[in-house]
Amino acid sequence: RTDPAVARTTVRTTCPYCGVGCGIRATPTGDGGLTVAGDSDHPANLGRLCSKGSALAETTDLENRLLAPRIDGREAGWDEALDLVAERFREAIDRHGPDSVAFYVSGQLLTEDYYVANKLMKGFIGSANIDTNSRLCMASSVAGHRRAFGTDTVPGLYEDLEQAELIVLVGSNLAWCHPVLFQRIAAARKANPALRIINIDPRRTATSDIADLHLAIAPGGDVALWNALLAHLADTGAVNDSYVAAHVGGFQAALDAARDTDPALSGLSPEEIAEFLALWSGTEKVVTIYSQGVNQSSAGTDKVNAILNCHLATGRIGRPGMGPFSVTGQPNAMGGREVGGLANMLACHLDLENAEHRAAVRAFWDAPAMPEAPGLKAVDMFRAVADGRIKALWIICTNPAVSMPDADAVRDAIAGCAFTVVSDITGQTDTARLADVLLPATGWAEKDGTVTNSERCISRQRGLLSAPGQARHDWQILADVAARMGWAQAFDYASPAEIFREYAALSGIAGQLGRDFDISAKASLTDAEYEGLEPFHWPRTASRSGGRFFAEGDFFTGDRRAQMLPVSHRPPQSRPDAEFPFVLNTGRVRDHWHTMTRTGKSPRLSQHIGEPFLEVHPEDAARLGLAPASVAEVTSRHGSALLRVLITDRVRKGEVFAPMHWTGETAPSGRIDALVAPQTDPVSGQPESKASVVAIRPMAPA
Ligand code: SF4
Structure with missing residues (x-):
C-alpha cells in the first residue's frame, strides 16, 4: 500500500506518542512497511528516540484495522454511514437542542482535525459539548496557567533543561513517560555534574534513580510543600521584590495562605523539607517540571498554582534555565489546547466566556451560532450520556470505555446511548464495539497535518503510507458530516494546508485581542511551504526574545500582571477506611x-x-x-x-x-x-x- 512515488523516500514526520514531540525520519520500504530513525534536526529530540518511538514500524500493519464503515455491525458505504450520522445528530438537535449532542475527542488528533471538530461543534451546532481525553491529562495545568498568566502559556523551552542548575520533577516519571526529555536531562547531568535533581513522587520510580533527593510525598501533599517553600522564600529574603512589584499581583494573600499551611501535611520529615527548601531557594536557575502526579488530582489546579507562585515570587520564569514547566502526556494535547478543543475554551486561546472573543470568532467563521457557556467536561459528559441528556455522541480516536474513571459505568453509558458514532483506526477497542456507526480513520503513518509539543513547537506530521481500504482522514469525515448538516461552504476544505491557513489567520485576531497565541505569519503559506514547514516555536516576535515568555512580565491578564493565588492544602477526596484501606x-x-x-x-x-x-x-x-x-x-x-x-x-x-x-x-x-x-x-x-x-x-x- 505504499505510494510508489514515496517508496524509499525518507519523510520527516513526528512521533505520535508522548508530548515530547520527537522528530522522526521514516522511510517506506516499498512493501507496506517502513523504517524509522530519530530526526537529528528536530529541536525536541536532536536524533534521539525512546523504545516506543523506535518501534513505530512494528505498529503500522493492517491487522485489526477498520477498513470500511459499519452500521450496527454490518459493512456500509460512506454515503450511507455519513447520511445516518448527519441525520441522527440533526434530529437530536432539532428535538432536544444543541446541548443534546457531544463530541469526545483525543489529544492524538492532529491540529487540523481538532480545529474542524471544534469549529463544527461550537460555531455551527452551537454547543460547547466538545471535550477530550486531554481532560484526563493536563486540564489542571491549563486552568493553573490561565489563573496565573491570563492564558494557557508554557513559559519555557526544552533547552532550559540543559541550562538549569536544579531540576525539580514533581509527580512525573519522566524516565518512562517522557523518555527523551529524561535522556536530555541525563546528558545534561553528564556534561555538568553540578546539576542537582530532585524528584517529588509518592512512588520511587526509574526517574528517582537519577535524583539527588527523592521526596516520597504523601498523596495530595504538594500544596503543603510548595506553600512551605513560598513562606521560606519570604522569610529568607529570596523573593524578587522588583519583579513582584512590577509584574505580579496577589503576593501577600498567597503568602498568608502559605503561612497558614502546616508543612507536615506533605507527609515529609522536617529534614527532608529543609533540604528541599534550601536547594530550591539557594539555586537561581531552577526548572520545575510537573506532570500527571500534580494534574490528576481533585486539588490539581491549586497544586499547579502553588508551584507557579514560587516561580513568580522569585522571577524565575521565562529566563534561560528557569521556569515552571508542565509536560503534556499526549502528542498533540498542546495543539488541542491551541485550537480550543476543550469544553471551556475557544480557538487560539480566546475565552469562551468573553463576549468580545466569542463575537470575534463567530464573525471570523461566519458562524450561525456560538455557545455562551462552557460545555460538559469529560466526566460530566459521560454522566450526561448515562442519564440520557446526550442523545447523540461522537467519539473520535480514543477509548473511554477503558480510560475514563469509573470505566464500567462509562462503558454502560455508551452502550445505552441512543446513538453513538466512533471514528478510529480499529473496530476492536472496547469503545468501538459499542458503536452504532463505526467510521474508519487514517492512522499515524497515513495522516497529514501538524502537532504542537510541550514546548510550543509546531511540527509537521506527514503521510508516508497510503490510506488502507476506505479509511479517510478525521478532518474529512467531520467536514463530510458538516456538509450533510447544511454547512458545506464553511467546511469546504481541500487539504490540511487550507485548514492550517484558516486557523493561522484566526490566530491573528487573537493576537489583536491581546492573546499569546498568534501564528498569523503562517496564514499565507503556499501548499508547498506547508509541505516543507520546519518545526517552529511560537511566539516568534522580537519582544519575546529567546522564544520564552514572561521574563519581562507582560502577562495576558487585564492589567498585564501575573496573579499569585492563595491556595490551601486539600487532601484527596477519597480517604482510606476500614473497608477500603x-x-x-x-x-x-x-x-x-x-x-x-x-x-x-x-x-x-x-x-x-x-x-x-x-x-x-x-x-x-x-x-x-x-x-x-x-x-x-x-x-x-x-x-x-x-x-x-x-x-x-x-x-x-x-x-x-x-x-x-x-x-x-x-x-x-x-x-x-x-x-x-x-x-x-x-x-x-x-x-x-x-x-x-x-x-x-x-x-x-x-
Ligand atoms: Fe515518541 Fe515520546 Fe518517545 Fe519521543 S519520547 S520517541 S515523542 S514516545
Whole structure:
C-alpha cells in the first residue's frame, strides 16, 4: 500500500506518542512497511528516540484495522454511514437542542482535525459539548496557567533543561513517560555534574534513580510543600521584590495562605523539607517540571498554582534555565489546547466566556451560532450520556470505555446511548464495539497535518503510507458530516494546508485581542511551504526574545500582571477506611501507550512488561498474605480487577500502584480505570486518577 512515488523516500514526520514531540525520519520500504530513525534536526529530540518511538514500524500493519464503515455491525458505504450520522445528530438537535449532542475527542488528533471538530461543534451546532481525553491529562495545568498568566502559556523551552542548575520533577516519571526529555536531562547531568535533581513522587520510580533527593510525598501533599517553600522564600529574603512589584499581583494573600499551611501535611520529615527548601531557594536557575502526579488530582489546579507562585515570587520564569514547566502526556494535547478543543475554551486561546472573543470568532467563521457557556467536561459528559441528556455522541480516536474513571459505568453509558458514532483506526477497542456507526480513520503513518509539543513547537506530521481500504482522514469525515448538516461552504476544505491557513489567520485576531497565541505569519503559506514547514516555536516576535515568555512580565491578564493565588492544602477526596484501606495510584509503563491499540502490536514492547500488575509494599503484602507473583483481587466502590502482585518498597505503606493500559481485549480483569473514582478538580474538571481507595485480597493461597 505504499505510494510508489514515496517508496524509499525518507519523510520527516513526528512521533505520535508522548508530548515530547520527537522528530522522526521514516522511510517506506516499498512493501507496506517502513523504517524509522530519530530526526537529528528536530529541536525536541536532536536524533534521539525512546523504545516506543523506535518501534513505530512494528505498529503500522493492517491487522485489526477498520477498513470500511459499519452500521450496527454490518459493512456500509460512506454515503450511507455519513447520511445516518448527519441525520441522527440533526434530529437530536432539532428535538432536544444543541446541548443534546457531544463530541469526545483525543489529544492524538492532529491540529487540523481538532480545529474542524471544534469549529463544527461550537460555531455551527452551537454547543460547547466538545471535550477530550486531554481532560484526563493536563486540564489542571491549563486552568493553573490561565489563573496565573491570563492564558494557557508554557513559559519555557526544552533547552532550559540543559541550562538549569536544579531540576525539580514533581509527580512525573519522566524516565518512562517522557523518555527523551529524561535522556536530555541525563546528558545534561553528564556534561555538568553540578546539576542537582530532585524528584517529588509518592512512588520511587526509574526517574528517582537519577535524583539527588527523592521526596516520597504523601498523596495530595504538594500544596503543603510548595506553600512551605513560598513562606521560606519570604522569610529568607529570596523573593524578587522588583519583579513582584512590577509584574505580579496577589503576593501577600498567597503568602498568608502559605503561612497558614502546616508543612507536615506533605507527609515529609522536617529534614527532608529543609533540604528541599534550601536547594530550591539557594539555586537561581531552577526548572520545575510537573506532570500527571500534580494534574490528576481533585486539588490539581491549586497544586499547579502553588508551584507557579514560587516561580513568580522569585522571577524565575521565562529566563534561560528557569521556569515552571508542565509536560503534556499526549502528542498533540498542546495543539488541542491551541485550537480550543476543550469544553471551556475557544480557538487560539480566546475565552469562551468573553463576549468580545466569542463575537470575534463567530464573525471570523461566519458562524450561525456560538455557545455562551462552557460545555460538559469529560466526566460530566459521560454522566450526561448515562442519564440520557446526550442523545447523540461522537467519539473520535480514543477509548473511554477503558480510560475514563469509573470505566464500567462509562462503558454502560455508551452502550445505552441512543446513538453513538466512533471514528478510529480499529473496530476492536472496547469503545468501538459499542458503536452504532463505526467510521474508519487514517492512522499515524497515513495522516497529514501538524502537532504542537510541550514546548510550543509546531511540527509537521506527514503521510508516508497510503490510506488502507476506505479509511479517510478525521478532518474529512467531520467536514463530510458538516456538509450533510447544511454547512458545506464553511467546511469546504481541500487539504490540511487550507485548514492550517484558516486557523493561522484566526490566530491573528487573537493576537489583536491581546492573546499569546498568534501564528498569523503562517496564514499565507503556499501548499508547498506547508509541505516543507520546519518545526517552529511560537511566539516568534522580537519582544519575546529567546522564544520564552514572561521574563519581562507582560502577562495576558487585564492589567498585564501575573496573579499569585492563595491556595490551601486539600487532601484527596477519597480517604482510606476500614473497608477500603489502600490508596491506589495509577500511571503508565515504559513501553506501552494508552490502551495499547498500537504498542500492543509489538512483541518487543510487550517484553518489558507483559501483563497488568499491582505494586504492594512488603509489609502490606505480608499482612495480606500476598506472595510474590500471586494474583490479588483489587476492589473499589466502582469496580474490581485481578492483578499480578509485585512486592516492592518503591511504594509507600498503605499505597499501591497499577498501570492503566490493559483493556477488556488484552486483560479482561485488568481494566484499572474501572476502579478509579470519578472525582474531579472543581476548577479544571480533571479526574483524581492517582488517589482512589481500594481493598485487596489474595486470590490464591500464599
Ligand atoms: Fe515518541 Fe515520546 Fe518517545 Fe519521543 S519520547 S520517541 S515523542 S514516545
